[in-house]
Amino acid sequence: MSLAGLFAVLVIGLNLLALPFVLMLLLSAVSAMFSSRKTKLLQTPESRFLIVIPAHDERVGIAQTVQSCRAQDYPIERFSVLVIADNCTDDTAAIAEAEGAEVVVRQTPDKRTKGYALEYLIEQLQASGRFDQLEALVVIDADTVASADLLRKFDAKIREGHDWIQCYYTVANADASWRTRLMTYAFSLVNGVAPFGLFKLGLSSPLNGNGMCFTTRGLRRVPWKAYGLVEDYEYSWIVRMAGERIAFVPDATVKATMLEQGGEAAANQRRRWEFGRKEIKKRLFWKVLRDRRMGLLERLASAVELKTPPMMKLLAGLAFLAILNIIAALAFADPLVHPAAWVLLGSCLLMIAAVGLYALSPFVVFDLPLSYLGTLAYIPIYAIWKLTIKLGEKPTQWVRTARTAER
The missing domain is CATH 3.90.550.10 (Spore Coat Polysaccharide Biosynthesis Protein SpsA; Chain A)
Incomplete structure (x- = not known):
């Protein structure tokens, strides 16, 4: 197998590992975007x-x-x-x-x-x-x-x-x-x-x-x-x-x-x-995977949820993997006819679709103002800040967060 082929196999393997998280993003976004948000109210409330x-x-x-x-x-x-x-x-x-x-x-x-x-x-x-x-x-x-x-x-x-x-x-x-x-x-x-x-x-x-x-x-x-x-x-x-x-x-x-x-x-x-x-x-x-009180679908979805990294890391990881897909596909001498190249490009498009729909879904589901798109430019600053605070020691007890007005 050529060097390009080995690289493609490695990247396809990474795609398979990422697939559950990609599907979770895509399905949750699509489901939310195409579902009614309206709760049907009852005329006479009863609950105490x-x-x-x-x-x-x-x-x-x-x-x-x-x-x-x-x-x-x-x-x-x-x-x-x-x-x-x-x-x-x-x-x-x-x-x-x-x-x-x-x-x-x-x-x-x-x-x-x-x-x-x-x-x-x-x-x-x-x-x-x-x-x-x-x-x-x-x-x-x-x-x-x-x-x-x-x-x-x-x-x-x-x-x-x-x-x-x-x-x-x-x-x-x-x-x-x-x-x-x-x-x-x-x-x-x-x-x-x-x-x-x-x-x-x-x-x-x-x-x-x-x-x-x-x-x-x-x-x-x-x-x-x-x-x-x-x-x-x-x-x-x-x-x-x-x-x-x-x-x-x-x-x-x-x-x-x-x-x-x-x-x-x-x-x-x-x-x-x-x-x-x-x-x-x-x-x-x-424990979740072995728990028989949960249905099989619930257990599998819960396992994916428990293994999902913080959103910043997940989106950054998927973006990096999408780039690897493109590089691996273009590494073939004739990518337009090689089946592995099409698999890599298809996986890349799936990731782009999942991340894109998920990223845009708040503007559809919760009517978030479009002006908030500009705020996303601050994500690198926030990511760097998060990386610096993770260097601290693990908290051993709950500590109340000071409010803005107090500070």
Whole structure:
């Protein structure tokens, strides 16, 4: 075999390894782009909700969050808002109470994560008997504004039979800086197109920590047991490995305020997300493949999801592989007649189509302004920043991210 032939075989092998990720991008994008985003609302809402806001030293934004939750377009007698003032050293509890929220104060310094706070509250609700009077808990972060139709759309999904629901989680201060615009675009992909596409393909959406809804009947089957650096992602896999499916609601939103610039606070937040997810993916991969409670298609798709690298690395890797395909095809003496060259060029076109459709899908699915295309020019700067923060040590405990207003 010639040198060109050996090179072609090597590149084709790399294409086969990349094929599951390419298909995942393509299918999720196409599915999201050609599915209706509209949730069919019911005339008479029935579900009884408790909106839970875990808060640790959140005096800056807690008032706005409570206000948006209490302003839901939903019968006032069928929902209430509760703030868990979790190990607070400021006046978060007093501010939340002044805005009309019920407040539960928790002081357990050795168990500081949102996961422990939620477990504590659920235990308190069960002990008091209040848990049995509710249909669902809705979890909202303390720096967030919820859309007014959130509960009505969760109610519609619950009455369709869904016990686990995630809404579209995006950025509140999208136009504050190039960084928040880029995060808005990234969130529209990772928190929007990808979960919406997977759900419409009959698979499960992940949970994103903010804008989650759990029915009490679901929590009885799969109790909350997630306490790590990314407790939401961890619990979503606990739910999915129990054979359950998480629904996605694309037309209800929670919008959280993001840091406008980089710095140590943003680095700590990104480090926690990256290390936390990487650890869970590594721990669960083989367990997911062997778990008989999940269907075969769900297991295979989940295995691909668990092995998918961070989006920046995946897109960069596919771009590099597309270039290798072209080089390998042109290395043949007569590429127009060589079958391997056509395979390489066909694979290259498939990758371009998958990445292109996925990259453009937010502008179709979530009506992202076309002006955000210019923001993509900052991707190399953001990529370099991410590479530098990954050099740090693995976080050993949860650390609260300082808000922009505080900084």
